[in-house]
Amino acid sequence: MPQHTPDHPTRQILTLDTGVDAVEPGPDQRWSTWPSIAKGQRGPHPHPDWVVTAAAALDTELGVLKTGKEADVFLVERAVPDDPDRAVLLAAKRYRDTDHRQFHRAGTYTEGRRERRSRDQRATQDRHSAWGRSVRATQWADAEFATLCALWEAGAPVPYPVQIDGTELLLEFVGHVDDAGAAVAAPRLAQTRPDTDLLADWFEQVRSAMGVLARLGWAHGDLSPYNVLADGERLVVIDLPQVVDLVANPFGAELLHRDCRNMGAWFAARGLEVDVDALFAEVFAQAW
Structure with a gap:
């Protein structure tokens, strides 16, 4: 059978002048963690051309992109010193431990999931053991990385998952570098004001993305x-640690309908007529 190639645009290698020219890590730097992680912790093959895999690369933290209930996202440049052709911007998503997270309804989303080891499953139910806290701290990161890998391979519009290392995910940076050399993250859909034609195209992209998820059972x-x-005219879906199993989770249909209502309301408020129930029926049918 021919190999399926996800329909993703080619990413341009982005570079910033960060002064990375030392042979030892400086402030806010570390050696690239790519060589030290297992193959299973790296993103799907084939790796995009812009992924920097050199052991000589340095990771330089450039600032905070956003904060969230369960994780914070930082801008990181992975670059080989003195080699501008091997440098790329990444989004480093770092999950907080359970004592510092603000998201407290995890059970609604994880209903029906099973940890790979029964010991881990028991540990997540023990709020006081050190092992339980450790498992819960990595559970969401592991879930999001696995989900992103599957969605990328299915051709969904998600950031390419470069790697996972503990509670840190390194993801494709969705944005661009402006003429002044500053990294500009793509805005959230809520911040945009599209014209009529783009609005209709974006709705089709959302519907398609929800369909890809549903065909995977999510x-x-x-x-x-x-x-x-x-990202320009392209939409990219993010924040997927709480992906819901439509079959095993008794709240699956309800949460999918809420997704449809949320997106339908935004498009309707900007003048596009959306039948939320029809959208739900269309997407839900693709899960079976």
């Missing part, structure tokens, strides 16, 4: 205009 579970980025 709903986003928390889809809203705040979890979709507008």
